[in-house]
Amino acid sequence: MSLVLAGTVAGLVLGDAWLWVAVEWSPPAYAGFYASGGFDTPTTVALLVAAPVKAALLWLILRAPAPGPLDRRARALRRLLYLAVAHALVLWYPIALLPDVVGAVFQLALWSAIDVLYLLVIRWRSRMLRAAAGVAFAVELAGTADEVLDELDLPELGSSEVAAAVLMLGGAAAIIITLVGQRRDGRWSRGTQAAGWLSVGVYALVIPFGVFFEGIPGGGPVLPVVMGVMALVGTVWLAATARELPVEDRPADPPPARRRVTRVAVAAVAMLPVIALIHPEQTPHLTHTGWSPACYDRPGFGDLKPAERDAAFLCRARSTDGGVPPMFPDGLSDQEVLAYGRVLCRAKDHDEQEAVLTRAGSARAAWGADPWDLVYVCPEIVGAAHPELLRSAAETEAANDAHIAEMNAECRDPWPRTKGVVQATARYFLFADGDHGYLVHDPGDESAEGEMDQAIDELYDDGDALVGAVGSTVLVGHVEDVTDLCLTVKAFRTAPPRRLAGWDQVTEVPVVSRSGRLTVPELDGGDAGAGAPMPNLAIAGKGRYRLRVHVRVGDAGEEHLVVVFPGASRKRLELKS
Known part of the structure; x- marks a missing residue:
């Protein structure tokens, strides 16, 4: 006890790090970890109070074992x-x-x-x-x-x-x-x-x-100090249990x-x-914060019970995903955030939403509030304008599948009389903000790293080029600024006839399959890809192939026909431009 108390007094003289060592019995680096800028007054007071308490508990721990046979x-x-x-x-x-x-x-x-x-x-x-x-x-x-x-x-x-x-x-x-x-x-x-x-x-x-x-940042080292003192109580019990093992009769009652x-x-x-x-009613309730484990999942509105929807809105309102500031400051209670959310639902326009968020102290008031966040606190208002936000995950998936199937049905095989060994027709979805195009590539080629960038460069080096081909990667661009196009792919064992009539551009390039596969990426939960399964166009296995791309723009939108067949030529042919 004397050593602990003397060390505490010495720590007051020598500095924060030594005071931490004397009271917490851990290296000085731990003090810097908890308070890199030095101890504030509450931390120093907590350490000075903890020192005699820990010294007394240490005296109980280090008492000599009771004599007796074991x-x-x-x-x-x-x-x-x-x-x-x-x-x-x-x-x-x-x-x-x-x-x-x-x-x-x-x-x-x-x-x-x-x-x-x-x-x-x-x-x-x-x-x-x-x-x-x-x-x-x-x-x-x-x-x-x-x-x-x-x-x-x-x-x-x-x-x-x-x-x-x-x-x-x-x-x-x-x-x-x-x-x-x-x-x-x-x-x-x-x-x-x-x-x-x-x-x-x-x-x-x-x-x-x-x-x-x-999870509270900047809380300082007071809490670790307090919890360190409390943890010694269990150690006192273990030491006392070991000390009194040989005692046959309980001592007299105190x-x-x-x-x-x-x-x-x-x-x-x-x-x-x-x-x-138990908190008083005026104390802010911070049940769900941006870093709460319950906020990691983002279920849809239709997958939540009514009692769970407020919590879902709180998660979104306090989210800092992507490093962006939360919609509401941390100082607002759950009740205040929910109340502001319902006021946002009744806002007539973006300017009124900005005014509400400014009044709430939001760091991103100019952004307004999105309906997919507000739907959790006012489904009757948001759902009237955006009924799709009321769906469950299963309903959303079914609606997406139905939409994709409808879009695929609008596409027709532009060369129906000539059947390929394998073929498919589907809608190909591109990014709305300007995608380069779509790939016909070997997905199993591990040595294709960097070929995509070279194909993009080749596509844009020549302003009239529509196809960039490097190794096992072919990037096919698009004529119009479209978000989707109709794509038909066919594979033949020998070169089919050059069908140029009715097409605006026809380009033939070499491509290699190093793993025995050539295909087009599918729309698998993302925003870009083919709306139906695409076949393996490398029907002859590993080796060199020729790839012929037909492109036209008409009343049905932009259509592409991709024909693949074995061929050793490495020439690029502009058959029609």
Whole structure:
């Protein structure tokens, strides 16, 4: 205790880093991590208050073991408990320098042995209680094993929210049932049991602390200091459990006054999590922020229950995806954000939306608000103008499929009397803001890196060129500034007749298939691609081919016919331009 207190006084003189080392028992670098600009007044006060508390707890931890004989199992349990104490105080740092998986495996091995010895050493005096302890210990160890799986990048046991919650509560259940066993055993004093119950309260208190404060930037090191003090309570219980193993009879009960103080302390720690969850009505409720895990998924309106739609709007209103500022500042409560959202729904135009967002303190008021965000708070208003936003994911997919099928049906084979070995006709969708064109390429060619850029250069080097061909990549441009065109592809075993009549441009270029495939990209969940499956045009396998592109623009829009056949020539032919 004297060393800790003397070190604290020395830290006040030598600077923030040494004050951190004296109180937190961790390297100076940790102080810079939590507060790179130095400690503010609340942090310094928190460290000065924590120093005597931690010194007192350390005195309880380092008390000499009670004398008395121990059998082999009890002796092993005492050593493992003291190893757990040493890890909590000192060994955590050198282990933290090793790969994370080493620390996770160490914890799993240590607590597996301790839990087994708990079952064998504690006199449970009930088979049902021992069995319940075994189940609680198994759940606790499953949570530790889950951390090992996570570090090894293997599928986790607690992948679902329910499973994760069960594994998290397993630790508290293991402590509680161990305390019940200690009480029935009779060897452990009331003070040891009180320390155990306090550790349960600390365990419950850490959960809301982590939920509410972990994601808050700039919170400073006060919270780690407080949580470091609370964590020592569990270490006191472990050390006291190891110290009193040989005591056969419980010591005399403490005076009534001390028992009352202990009960008040236990009740206070147990009630703090509940009190922390209760806020006055005027306190901002920040249930969903831009970095909340519940905001990672973006379900459609039709996939949400009515009670879930407000939360979906809060996620979008506070989103910072892409580095853009959120629609509303973080200082606004959930209730205020939802109220502003409903006011935005009733805005008559963009200028009125901008005025509402400006009043709310938005950093992007000039952007207004999008209907696909507002639909979650006022579906009756947005849905009247945009009924497609009310669909579920399945309904949206079905509508997209129907639209693509309708667009494909509008395209006809421009060379119906000449059948290819394989062929297909479909609508090809391009980016609305100006796509280069579409590819006929070898998707399995790993050596084609850079060919796309060369094909683009070739396409634009000659203002009249419509096709850029390099190796296994052919880029076909478009005549008009279109968002889609009708595309027919055919593959032949020999060169078909040159059909030039009725076409505006006809170009023939060489192409190679290094993997035995030549095809056109399909529309697979993206914005560009063919609306139907495209065949493999390399019908002769690996080798060289000729690719003939026919292009025309008429009443039906822009049409393309792509003909592929084996050929070793490497010439580029402008058959019609």
